[in-house]
Amino acid sequence: MSSLPLVLSMGDPAGVGPSITAVAWQALKSDPELRFYVIGAPELYRKLCPVQEIAAPEDAAAVFSAALPVLPVGPVPEITPGKPNEASAPFIVSAIEMGVAHVREGKASGIVTNPINKALLYSAGFRHPGHTEFIAELCRPEGGEPIRPVMMLTGGGLKVALATIHQSLASVPASLTQEALVELGSIVHSAMKSDFGIAAPRIAFTGLNPHAGEGGAIGREEIDIINPAAATLRSRNINISDARPADTVFAEALSGAYDAVIAMTHDQGLIPVKTLDFWGGVNMTLGLPIVRTSPDHGTGYDAAAAGTARPDSLIAAIRSAAMVAKNRKTA
Numbered sequence: 001m002s003s004l005p006l007v008l009s010m011g012d013p014a015g016v017g018p019s020i021t022a023v024a025w026q027a028l029k030s031d032p033e034l035r036f037y038v039i040g041a042p043e044l045y046r047k048l049c050p051v052q053e054i055a056a057p058e059d060a061a062a063v064f065s066a067a068l069p070v071l072p073v074g075p076v077p078e079i080t081p082g083k084p085n086e087a088s089a090p091f092i093v094s095a096i097e098m099g100v101a102h103v104r105e106g107k108a109s110g111i112v113t114n115p116i117n118k119a120l121l122y123s124a125g126f127r128h129p130g131h132t133e134f135i136a137e138l139c140r141p142e143g144g145e146p147i148r149p150v151m152m153l154t155g156g157g158l159k160v161a162l163a164t165i166h167q168s169l170a171s172v173p174a175s176l177t178q179e180a181l182v183e184l185g186s187i188v189h190s191a192m193k194s195d196f197g198i199a200a201p202r203i204a205f206t207g208l209n210p211h212a213g214e215g216g217a218i219g220r221e222e223i224d225i226i227n228p229a230a231a232t233l234r235s236r237n238i239n240i241s242d243a244r245p246a247d248t249v250f251a252e253a254l255s256g257a258y259d260a261v262i263a264m265t266h267d268q269g270l271i272p273v274k275t276l277d278f279w280g281g282v283n284m285t286l287g288l289p290i291v292r293t294s295p296d297h298g299t300g301y302d303a304a305a306a307g308t309a310r311p312d313s314l315i316a317a318i319r320s321a322a323m324v325a326k327n328r329k330t331a
């Protein structure tokens, strides 16, 4: 595995982030290959586990087995778990920016983001739908072309990428273009090889409409957009299906027919993963020059307030980030 540590961003301090970070450290502290540090407010973690403030990512390795290494960001206002506070927004954003900078500078092997509440961040001038697009923008070289980030959720034996993410269902059909789907299919194909070590990936597109349009009787997006994009990708030696009915393609993937499924909408793709494996699910961003993963859940304010937060998905995200970093190094 990479000898560099992973970096965790604090996420919303009023959510489950602080508690699951402390429990993840307890669970992983004896595994040097999964070592990490968190960029956050040290006081968030002090009641939960031993904490050691560090001045630089390079200090994390010596500390990790004995205490959670925390690179301070702040001053974060005093927080009551479960009660979001707008005053923490600038520090939530700074922690992500610093973490991405550390990975880009070669000081950390990847970033694992704790959950944020996007609406709260808008008060601090955050203008991105989520981490996915924000981190892609942070990775864009100065004066360079925008990077197309791809959201993929893994869990329950599935790997599901999304053609559209945080947008209204009504706006989805206009966003589906042959060009965008060809670009997406290429990114997923490359990531299956470099990030997951799958030499000859088999990918399926879902349809947008019930029964993948029923030959055009229920909708034409499959005939006019999705299938032509699939044909272009196949002409480039990418093994990808025409639009498959979305109600059955996940069962086909689970039975071994496909390594990854590309879903047309957020809920079409995330419902099967989160239903099968909410606690083991991982959200990752494909197509970036850096490794980024996250738990599949959100801020979970009610669990934070009740003290019932589970660390499983964060631990799975840490393991996935370490695996992808290692696979990319090998590739």
Ligand SMILES: NC(=O)c1ccc[n+]([C@@H]2O[C@H](COP(=O)([O-])OP(=O)(O)OC[C@H]3O[C@@H](n4cnc5c(N)ncnc54)[C@H](O)[C@@H]3O)[C@@H](O)[C@H]2O)c1
Pocket (backbone or CB within 6 Å): 016, 020, 114, 115, 116, 117, 118, 119, 131, 283, 294, 295, 296, 297, 298, 299, 300, 301, 302, 303, 308, 309, 310, 311
């Ligand atoms: N990666 C991210 O930053 C991310 C991902 C998803 C949602 N969100 C944001 O989170 C906020 C809340 O979203 P939501 O309510 O739809 O989803 P959620 O995942 O926060 O909560 C769904 C349910 O799961 C529970 N839950 C979540 N995490 C848990 C944990 N670790 N342990 C125990 N129970 C847990 C919650 O208490 C709730 O009952 C929204 O602002 C959303 O945008 C962020």
Ligand SMILES: N[C@H](C(=O)O)[C@H](O)COP(=O)(O)O
Pocket (backbone or CB within 6 Å): 129, 130, 131, 132, 133, 266, 270, 283, 294, 295, 296, 297
């Ligand atoms: N759609 C994601 C999920 O439900 O898991 C999520 O909102 C996270 O988005 P970002 O990783 O872009 O913050």
